[in-house]
Amino acid sequence: MNATGKVALVIGGSGGIGKASALAFGRAGAAVVVAARREGAGEAVADAITSAGGRAHYVPTDITRKADVEASVQAAVSTFGRLDYAVNVPGITGAVVPIVECSDENWDAILQTNLTGVFWAMRAEIRQMLAQGGGGAIVNVSSAVGKRSFPGLGPYGATKRAMESLTETAALEYARQGIRVNAIAPGSIDTDTFRGFTNHDPQTIKAMAETYHPLARIGDPDEVAQAVLYLCTAATFTTGATVPVDGGWLFRP
Numbered sequence: 001m002n003a004t005g006k007v008a009l010v011i012g013g014s015g016g017i018g019k020a021s022a023l024a025f026g027r028a029g030a031a032v033v034v035a036a037r038r039e040g041a042g043e044a045v046a047d048a049i050t051s052a053g054g055r056a057h058y059v060p061t062d063i064t065r066k067a068d069v070e071a072s073v074q075a076a077v078s079t080f081g082r083l084d085y086a087v088n089v090p091g092i093t094g095a096v097v098p099i100v101e102c103s104d105e106n107w108d109a110i111l112q113t114n115l116t117g118v119f120w121a122m123r124a125e126i127r128q129m130l131a132q133g134g135g136g137a138i139v140n141v142s143s144a145v146g147k148r149s150f151p152g153l154g155p156y157g158a159t160k161r162a163m164e165s166l167t168e169t170a171a172l173e174y175a176r177q178g179i180r181v182n183a184i185a186p187g188s189i190d191t192d193t194f195r196g197f198t199n200h201d202p203q204t205i206k207a208m209a210e211t212y213h214p215l216a217r218i219g220d221p222d223e224v225a226q227a228v229l230y231l232c233t234a235a236t237f238t239t240g241a242t243v244p245v246d247g248g249w250l251f252r253p
C-alpha cells in the first residue's frame with residue numbers, strides 16, 4: 001500500500017491504534033500530522049517517522065476542544081500543503097458501570113470525546129478536502145461494541161453506533177466529490193486502553209480473547225493500522241463501510 005506524496009492526519013496519534021496508524025502511514029510514504037494531547041508521546045511518534053526518512057509534524061490536539069481539532073487540520077495544510085487522509089482515533093470507555101449507576105458526568109465525557117469530537121474532526125476534514133478538491137479518505141475508529149452491545153459499556157457502545165451512522169451519512173453526502181468515509185470496528189486490541197479495561201489481569205485478557213474472538217487472541221495495533229491504511233489507499237471502491245478488525249467477533253451468532 002503506497003501513500004507517497006499524500007498527507008495524512010492522525011488525531012489521537014500518540015498511542016495505541018493511532019500511533020500504529022501514524023507509523024504505518026509514514027512507512028507507506030505519506031507526510032504525517034500526529035495530532036494528540038500528550039506532547040512527549042506525540043513528538044516521539046513524529047520523530048520516529050522522520051528518523052526513518054519520512055516527513056512528520058506533531059501538533060497538540062485535544063479532540064474535546066473544537067479549536068484544537070480545527071487547528072490540527074490547518075496544521076496539515078500549513079505544514080504539508082493539503083489533507084488527503086484523516087483518521088479519527090480518540091475514544092474513551094469511561095466508567096464501566098450499568099446504566100443506573102452511570103453519572104451525567106460520565107455520559108457527557110464519553111459523548112464529548114467519542115461523538116462530538118469526532119463530528120468536529122470530520123466536519124473540518126471534509127471542509128478542507130472540499131476546498132482543495134481532488135477527494136480524500138477518512139477513517140473513524142469505532143468498535144465491535146458499536147454492533148454488539150456490552151454490559152457496562154452503554155454510553156460507549158451508543159457513541160460508536162452513532163459514529164457509524166455519521167460515517168454512512170458523510171459517505172453519501174460527499175461521494176460525488178471523491179471523498180470516501182469509512183469506519184473500522186476493532187475487537188480487543190493490545191493497547192493501554194484495553195489493558196486498563198481488563199485491570200491488567202492476564203486471566204481476564206485470556207478469557208476475553210477466547211470468549212469473543214474465534215482467532216482466540218487479542219489483536220496487535222499494527223493489524224488495525226493495516227486496515228486503516230488499506231481503507232485510505234487501496235479501498236478505492238469502498239465507502240460508508242464499517243470494517244471489522246476483530247478476530248471474528250462480529251460474525252459469530
Ligand SMILES: NC(=O)c1ccc[n+]([C@@H]2O[C@H](COP(=O)([O-])OP(=O)(O)OC[C@H]3O[C@@H](n4cnc5c(N)ncnc54)[C@H](O)[C@@H]3O)[C@@H](O)[C@H]2O)c1
Nearest residue numbers: 012014015016017062063090091143188189191192193194
Ligand atoms: N484497544 C481496543 O481493544 C479497542 C477496541 C475497540 C475499539 N477501540 C477504539 O480504538 C480507539 C483507540 O483506542 P486505543 O485502544 O488505541 O487506546 P489508547 O489509549 O492506546 O490510545 C488512544 C489514543 O487516543 C488519544 N486520546 C484520548 N483522548 C483524547 C482526546 N481527548 N484528544 C486527543 N487524543 C485523545 C490518546 O492520547 C491515545 O493516543 C478508541 O476510539 C477506542 O474506542 C479500541
